[in-house]
Amino acid sequence: xxxxxxxxxxxxxxxxxxxxxxxxxxxxxxxxxxxxxxxxxxxxxxxxxxxxxxxxxxxxxxxxxxxxxxxxxxxxxxxxxxxxxxxxxxxxxxxxxxxxxxxxxxxxxxxxxxxxxxxxxxxxxxxxxxxxxxxxxxxxxxxxxxxxxxxxxxxxxxxxxxxxxxxxxxxxxxxxxxxxxxxxxxxxxxxxxxxxxxxxxxxxxxxxxxxxxxxxxxxxxxxxxxxxxxxxxxxxxxxxxxxxxxxxxxxxxxxxxxxxxxxxxxxxxxxxxxxxxxxxxxxxxxxxxxxxxxxxxxxxxxxxxxxxxxxxxxxxxxxxxxxxxxxxxxxxxxxxxxxxxxxxxxxxxxxxxxxxxxxxxxxxxxxxxxxxxxxxxxxxxxxxxxxxxxxxxxxxxxxxxxxxxxxxxxxxxxxxxxxxxxxxxxxxxxxxxxxxxxxxxxxxxxxxxxxxxxxxxxxxxxxxxxxxxxxxxxxxxxxxxxxxxxxxxxxxxxxxxxxxxxxxxxxxxxxxxxxxxxxxxxxxxxxxxxxxxxxxxxxxxxxxxxxxxxxxxxxxxxxxxxxxxxxxxxxxxxxxxxxxxxxxxxxxxxxxxxxxxxxxxxxxxxxxxxxxxxxxxxxxxxxxxxxxxxxxxxxxxxxxxxxxxxxxxxx
Amino acid sequence: xxxxxxxxxxxxxxxxxxxxxxxxxxxxxxxxxxxxxxxxxxxxxxxxxxxxxxxxxxxxxxxxxxxxxxxxxx
Numbered sequence: 054x055x056x057x058x059x060x061x062x063x064x065x066x067x068x069x070x071x072x073x074x075x076x077x078x079x080x081x082x083x084x085x086x087x088x089x090x091x092x093x094x095x096x097x098x099x100x101x102x103x104x105x106x107x108x109x110x111x112x113x114x115x116x117x118x119x120x121x122x123x124x125x126x127x128x129x130x131x132x133x134x135x136x137x138x139x140x141x142x143x144x145x146x147x148x149x150x151x152x153x154x155x156x157x158x159x160x161x162x163x164x165x166x167x168x169x170x171x172x173x174x175x176x177x178x179x180x181x182x183x184x185x186x187x188x189x190x191x192x193x194x195x196x197x198x199x200x201x202x203x204x205x206x207x208x209x210x211x212x213x214x215x216x217x218x219x220x221x222x223x224x225x226x227x228x229x230x231x232x233x234x235x236x237x238x239x240x241x242x243x244x245x246x247x248x249x250x251x252x253x254x255x256x257x258x259x260x261x262x263x264x265x266x267x268x269x270x271x272x273x274x275x276x277x278x279x280x281x282x283x284x285x286x287x288x289x290x291x292x293x294x295x296x297x298x299x300x301x302x303x304x305x306x307x308x309x310x311x312x313x314x315x316x317x318x319x320x321x322x323x324x325x326x327x328x329x330x331x332x333x334x335x336x337x338x339x340x341x342x343x344x345x346x347x348x349x350x351x352x353x354x355x356x357x358x359x360x361x362x363x364x365x366x367x368x369x370x371x372x373x374x375x376x377x378x379x380x381x382x383x384x385x386x387x388x389x390x391x392x393x394x395x396x397x398x399x400x401x402x403x404x405x406x407x408x409x410x411x412x413x414x415x416x417x418x419x420x421x422x423x424x425x426x427x428x429x430x431x432x433x434x435x436x437x438x439x440x441x442x443x444x445x446x447x448x449x450x451x452x453x454x455x456x457x458x459x460x461x462x463x464x465x466x467x468x469x470x471x472x473x474x475x476x477x478x479x480x481x482x483x484x485x486x487x488x489x490x491x492x493x494x495x496x497x498x499x500x501x502x503x504x505x506x507x508x509x510x511x512x513x514x515x516x517x518x519x520x521x522x523x524x525x526x527x528x529x530x531x532x533x534x535x536x537x538x539x540x541x542x543x544x545x546x547x548x549x550x551x552x553x554x555x556x557x558x559x560x561x562x563x564x565x566x567x568x569x570x571x572x573x574x575x576x577x578x579x580x581x582x583x584x585x586x587x588x589x590x591x592x593x594x595x596x597x598x599x600x601x602x603x604x605x606x607x608x609x610x611x612x613x614x615x616x617x618x619x620x621x622x623x624x625x626x627x628x629x630x631x632x633x634x635x636x637x638x639x640x641x642x643x644x645x646x647x648x649x650x651x652x653x654x655x656x657x658x659x660x661x662x663x664x665x666x667x668x669x670x671x672x673x674x675x676x677x678x679x680x681x682x683x684x685x686x687x688x689x690x691x692x693x694x695x696x697x698x699x700x701x702x703x704x
Numbered sequence: 705x706x707x708x709x710x711x712x713x714x715x716x717x718x719x720x721x722x723x724x725x726x727x728x729x730x731x732x733x734x735x736x737x738x739x740x741x742x743x744x745x746x747x748x749x750x751x752x753x754x755x756x757x758x759x760x761x762x763x764x765x766x767x768x769x770x771x772x773x774x775x776x777x778x
Contacts (some may be wrong), residue, residue, distance in 0.1 A: 054711055295742055
């Protein structure tokens with residue numbers, strides 16, 4: 054008995070269709086009545102060859118105070134559905150301390166990209182969970198939270214410190230589920246701090262510690278358990294039988310929580326949400342019901358659509374681009390925006406509006422092109438199953454979220470649940486992204502007005518600051534490596550920790566680029582990382598990238614000019630660079646040719662993948678000149694400054 | 705019901721569903737270790753919307769026994 058959803062998944066898998074397989078897996082995994090679905094999908098992941106289905110590999114080590122092995126199927130399956138090939142490592146039961154403290158451990162030999170540290174409250178603070186908060190003697194109100202926080206952090210801190218010495222991976226630490234049945238019952242916290250208050254204090258300390266560290270994140274485990282209900286979450290039978298306390302039925306939710314981090318790590322965070330209007334942004338159909346007739350406001354169902362608008366506004370405020378794809382008459386839509394009193398979203402919140410009667414797949418293509426972002430970074434929300442199917446068939450790389458037409462109150466959860474838009478950092482550039490795109494639109498308009506390219510470039514009045522990556526720009530620099538796809542020579546993704554390590558290394562050059570033009574501050578939009586090789590004479594470009602919003606403005610020439618200056622300061626005589634082609638980085642392909650680099654022969658597997666290697670000999674060629682329309686600005690003491698401005702002392 | 709059980713056994717124990725019969729038992733199937741056994745039991749619970757007692761899990765050591773135990777619970 055093979056269900057339709059499973060058959061469709063297996064058919065897509067058999068044809069090795071990357072996007073179709075992921076979409077089919079998502080549909081299949083949503084079939085709650087099929088108990089074997091996680092195992093079926095996980096088995097197909099285990100059978101995949103390296104690089105199969107275009108999944109991005111992420112090496113994940115799981116360390117837990119309980120038996121977490123039962124999550125394996127859900128983790129592999131959810132990973133596939135979201136474009137990630139999870140390569141798991143399970144540490145032995147409750148071996149986390151030994152594994153983290155010993156640099157020779159199997160954990161470090163595994164070379165993880167992500168390490169998950171899942172300690173249940175009962176194991177981290179056994180006395181609290183077993184005996185409660187009452188001090189053995191003395192006054193009832195003499196208890197404080199501090200000793201408990203000190204006890205918990207006394208376990209966690211040495212583990213973080215050791216981990217940071219031995220690995221550059223991302224570290225995810227669970228927070229704690231407060232005791233379900235406090236020993237004092239309703240008196241918990243009445244006279245002195247209670248058990249729940251202690252756990253909240255531990256959370257505060259844990260989060261502060263994570264904020265102080267690079268690449269350490271606190272997984273909102275307690276919030277996840279609360280969403281699903283602690284009485285459902287734990288399976289006491291399995292806790293006693295196999296030291297596996299989490300109910301098997303709910304483990305996929307934990308896997309889903311982890312996959313949000315993996316997706317961000319490999320650059321699959323979605324950037325743009327395209328929404329339908331009728332029966333999505335509001336209830337009813339504007340063409341039939343009129344402005345007075347559509348449902349939107351304080352009462353159900355209007356309140357549910359308003360909640361969806363509020364969710365979109367939250368996404369907008371964290372830098373997700375919003376756009377509209379609607380089959381409608383533009384004039385009627387404009388009336389709603391202008392006249393409906395309950396409309397929360399304004400036309401300004403949308404960077405693109407495709408309102409006409411063409412297929413939605415064309416609208417999505419147009420939006421992606423206009424914004425210069427990949428279709429794989431787009432999410433499409435529509436209540437009409439036919440429109441959803443059309444987009445999914447024509448553009449399988451787009452993430453389609455069907456708007457729950459019969460239950461509009463569930464739309465916000467459908468939008469936020471899988472964390473499509475979750476990244477690892479929120480930068481100033483993110484928050485202002487919609488503004489930045491509007492700036493860019495104005496710059497594009499200027500381009501159209503200016504007769505010549507040169508006139509356009511002068512007209513931009515660009516000031517470019519290229520300085521060492523410092524504490525303030527570190528997170529943004531790592532984010533750029535994770536998210537930049539087009540103008541990116543090598544498309545290598547790096548953690549904050551790795552960028553920080555390089556910044557502190559005298560053989561590495563790590564410089565970021567800020568661009569200000571007459572339309573405003575574009576923020577940090579470029580990054581160069583180069584390494585002085587063992588010969589002492591070669592500076593090799595490991596990463597050179599530019600955010601898509603400033604492509605085509607010759608900023609890369611200024612970056613190469615800066616690189617030449619830095620190379621001289623580092624006493625190297627030549628610059629080496631390589632181009633590794635991907636499906637999306639054609640905009641960076643001609644960089645070396647256009648700047649007169651000399652091609653070098655490439656052999657072996659690199660050659661067959663189209664990789665090219667280039668050289669710039671400083672002794673015979675001298676430097677590269679910054680274009681006259683770009684003003685270099687900002688304090689730049691060059692290389693010598695890097696140890697102070699960009700220096701990162703290990704805690 | 706038997707078909708559903710066979711399909712889950714096939715998925716969790718790497719068996720051909722057509723070759724599962726009453727005699728298919730833990731001691732003769734290579735992939736039927738304790739970890740896969742627990743995974744199979746938990747999947748059976750979800751498939752049939754039941755919660756098994758530990759005794760029942762421990763008794764499900766063959767296709768025949770699984771069918772008997774599930775049947776008794778439905």
